[in-house]
Amino acid sequence: MLRKIRISLQVVTMTLVTLLLLGIGFRVHLWAGWVAKIQFLPALLALNFGVLALLIIATLIFGRIYCSVVCPLGIMQDFFSWLGGKAKKNRFSYAEEKVWLRYGFLVVFILALIIGFAPLTTLFAPYSAYGRIVNSLFKPLYDMLNNWLAGMDAAHDRYNFTEVQIWTRSVTTFVVAILTLLILGFLALRKGRLYCNSICPVGTALSFFSRFSLLRVRFDKDKCKSCGMCEKNCKAQAIDFKNGTVDYSRCVVCGDCLDKCKFDALHYTAQKPVAVPKPVDTERRAFLVGAAVAGTTAALAQTQMKVDGGLAVIEDKKAPKRNTIITPPGSIGIRHLERHCTACQLCVSSCPNNVLRPSTDLQHFMQPVMSFERGYCRPECTRCSEVCPAGAIKPITREEKTAIHAGHAVWVKENCVVLTDGVSCGNCARHCPTGAIQMIDYKGPNGTVKVPAVDENKCIGCGACENLCPARPFSAIYVEGNEMHITN
Numbered sequence: 001m002l003r004k005i006r007i008s009l010q011v012v013t014m015t016l017v018t019l020l021l022l023g024i025g026f027r028v029h030l031w032a033g034w035v036a037k038i039q040f041l042p043a044l045l046a047l048n049f050g051v052l053a054l055l056i057i058a059t060l061i062f063g064r065i066y067c068s069v070v071c072p073l074g075i076m077q078d079f080f081s082w083l084g085g086k087a088k089k090n091r092f093s094y095a096e097e098k099v100w101l102r103y104g105f106l107v108v109f110i111l112a113l114i115i116g117f118a119p120l121t122t123l124f125a126p127y128s129a130y131g132r133i134v135n136s137l138f139k140p141l142y143d144m145l146n147n148w149l150a151g152m153d154a155a156h157d158r159y160n161f162t163e164v165q166i167w168t169r170s171v172t173t174f175v176v177a178i179l180t181l182l183i184l185g186f187l188a189l190r191k192g193r194l195y196c197n198s199i200c201p202v203g204t205a206l207s208f209f210s211r212f213s214l215l216r217v218r219f220d221k222d223k224c225k226s227c228g229m230c231e232k233n234c235k236a237q238a239i240d241f242k243n244g245t246v247d248y249s250r251c252v253v254c255g256d257c258l259d260k261c262k263f264d265a266l267h268y269t270a271q272k273p274v275a276v277p278k279p280v281d282t283e284r285r286a287f288l289v290g291a292a293v294a295g296t297t298a299a300l301a302q303t304q305m306k307v308d309g310g311l312a313v314i315e316d317k318k319a320p321k322r323n324t325i326i327t328p329p330g331s332i333g334i335r336h337l338e339r340h341c342t343a344c345q346l347c348v349s350s351c352p353n354n355v356l357r358p359s360t361d362l363q364h365f366m367q368p369v370m371s372f373e374r375g376y377c378r379p380e381c382t383r384c385s386e387v388c389p390a391g392a393i394k395p396i397t398r399e400e401k402t403a404i405h406a407g408h409a410v411w412v413k414e415n416c417v418v419l420t421d422g423v424s425c426g427n428c429a430r431h432c433p434t435g436a437i438q439m440i441d442y443k444g445p446n447g448t449v450k451v452p453a454v455d456e457n458k459c460i461g462c463g464a465c466e467n468l469c470p471a472r473p474f475s476a477i478y479v480e481g482n483e484m485h486i487t488n
Helices: 002-022 040-045 049-062 065-069 072-087 099-115 118-124 126-155 171-191 194-198 201-210 256-260 334-340 346-350 383-387 427-431 464-468
Strands: 216-219 266-269 306-308 312-314 356-358 368-370 404-411 437-444 447-454 477-487
Touching (some): 002 065, 002 072, 002 126, 002 346, 040 049, 049 065, 049 201, 065 072, 065 201, 072 126, 099 118, 099 201, 126 171, 256 266, 334 477, 404 447, 427 437, 427 464
Antiparallel strands (some): 216 266, 356 368, 404 477, 437 447
């Protein structure tokens, strides 16, 4: 029964988390957003003491159920471990706790959190690792399916699906996601929960409390026949059947050992088992549900060229070199984002305007930054602030967003089509939502022309001017970020 409950909860959690990270729409962030907010590290960084207290209390009562039914990376490893069990049964054995590795890594991780060293915290945050896998590997596949359905719909004059662009937001994050999937998949196939019990900082932190859990897997030594099946099927390698002991700091309460014991010698209980009549029969089960999706390293489809009216080829825009990165409204500033963001990519996948993408800069490794080659940050959109589970992007209203200056526009006359092509434009001024850009007279080589002038006091850094500028490949006006957001 324990194993059935665990698998059922895993299916629910994995489905909700994956749908959320895919950014499928249907207001999924409103009814499934809680599953991101109950993840341990995001709750810690958001100082969500209610969630933290709930997780600790649950661990003190049930053991490390968080690692089995809440953490998506743990659930994914269980799937790979199950696949490994199909190839080789009864493959595990008891292993001593790697104290120096577990707690040494936890200390380093905590120090990295304190000083805001993003590369380490983002790489090993378990929920964030799964977020990168979904966003980089599974989302393009989902978008391909969506576009296929949109094409089928359009062929029958139905428009239930909208075609979306498929593109790689960050090659670096894509490579990291593939390596994470391959490494964790290999470890889980061979050694089950080795990563969770040797490297994962959340697993180690919860192990402090699971040692004292009320409910535990306990041996009934009167019934135990020392067959060793419990130890051979413990993916946490926490059962020593010879001594009849369980390392509760590593046990993830999966229930596999209880299921494999033919002599009813193991019980998940608050007290030591007492002698009871042996059940007449325990039915073998074949209830196996795969909640995680097998990884793929297939190349992502990406549109290389756009055409205007099917005739003129329009060159893709390229991101300018910015002296200061632009962080999303609600992130307060660069330093706040560095300290709180776990790079889970939830905001990136949820952004409806294709503005957010993972940073390739080492200091802000895989954390979200704004760039405007494929869209701009619409003043009425607050999606990223609604979905962030770690408090890196604070919730803001639409009214508050229009008063936040995340950056300021800069004109580059060398790229402006008014000067290079001798045409009139003013596109940036027409589309500026705050009226921060005015067209003024400028004496050029061909006489007086109208060029943009930016009022930085009005500019909020939304990027509409940069995105809608007709100059290619680099816009004639681009946005520089503000290290600290200015609020009117």
